[in-house]
Amino acid sequence: AQKVTQAQTEISVVEKEDVTLDCVYETRDTTYYLFWYKQPPSGELVFLIRRNSFDEQNEISGRYSWNFQKSTSSFNFTITASQVVDSAVYFCALSDNAGGTSYGKLTFGQGTILTVHP
Amino acid sequence: KAGVTQTPRYLIKTRGQQVTLSCSPISGHRSVSWYQQTPGQGLQFLFEYFSETQRNKGNFPGRFSGRQFSNSRSEMNVSTLELGDSALYLCASSQEEVRPYEQYFGPGTRLTVT
Numbered sequence: 391a392q393k394v395t396q397a398q399t400e401i402s403v404v405e406k407e408d409v410t411l412d413c414v415y416e417t418r419d420t421t422y423y424l425f426w427y428k429q430p431p432s433g434e435l436v437f438l439i440r441r442n443s444f445d446e447q448n449e450i451s452g453r454y455s456w457n458f459q460k461s462t463s464s465f466n467f468t469i470t471a472s473q474v475v476d477s478a479v480y481f482c483a484l485s486d487n488a489g490g491t492s493y494g495k496l497t498f499g500q501g502t503i504l505t506v507h508p
Numbered sequence: 509k510a511g512v513t514q515t516p517r518y519l520i521k522t523r524g525q526q527v528t529l530s531c532s533p534i535s536g537h538r539s540v541s542w543y544q545q546t547p548g549q550g551l552q553f554l555f556e557y558f559s560e561t562q563r564n565k566g567n568f569p570g571r572f573s574g575r576q577f578s579n580s581r582s583e584m585n586v587s588t589l590e591l592g593d594s595a596l597y598l599c600a601s602s603q604e605e606v607r608p609y610e611q612y613f614g615p616g617t618r619l620t621v622t
Binding site: 423425427432433434435436437440481485486487492493494495496497498499500501 | 550551557566611614
């Protein structure tokens with residue numbers, strides 16, 4: 391069965407600190423996708439990144455970067471020089487294709503609450 | 509492009525009642541999925557619709573049902589509400605022909621059952 395583990399329930403940092411959110415996943419699929427979503431207090435899940443299982447290149451987008459390591463089944467997310475506006479709940483998610491019949495199901499981790507203090 | 513919209517945003521119901529939630533996907537997106545979010549269970553998949561057909565269903569009782577219309581709009585229904593159904597219900601749409609699994613979420617409907 392699919393499983394996503396975000397071991398850090400809560401992280402608290404001071405503005406301008408770098409912070410890394412950990413994500414470990416389990417799947418039997420050979421082709422899969424990994425995602426990170428941000429959920430601000432308003433409740434809407436905001437898409438941040440999609441990575442497929444064949445692309446292990448790290449990605450950087452502004453202050454955000456992602457490290458995908460298939461060997462350790464990890465997909466970690468780093469925010470550089472954190473800002474108060476980064477405060478939110480962050481979810482890591484894994485595609486679940488239900489044997490190839492479905493493309494609309496994601497398995498989510500429990501989320502990491504990030505609080506950035508001024 | 510307008511995002512995913514969900515109505516109503518907030519709802520208060522009494523145990524035993526039923527409720528219908530609505531979701532309008534992003535234009536051009538034909539896949540719609542529903543998730544339930546609670547503090548205890550986190551984000552759990554409810555069901556997925558594509559071209560008016562339910563393609564996948566999560567592990568929820570039969571009280572939870574849904575449908576999708578020809579314009580890709582979707583509704584979910586919960587009958588005989590229980591206190592434990594209080595949650596944030598999120599709808600997501602995707603254009604799977606182009607970017608499978610990449611889902612865009614609406615703001616959610618917060619349901620409170622008293």
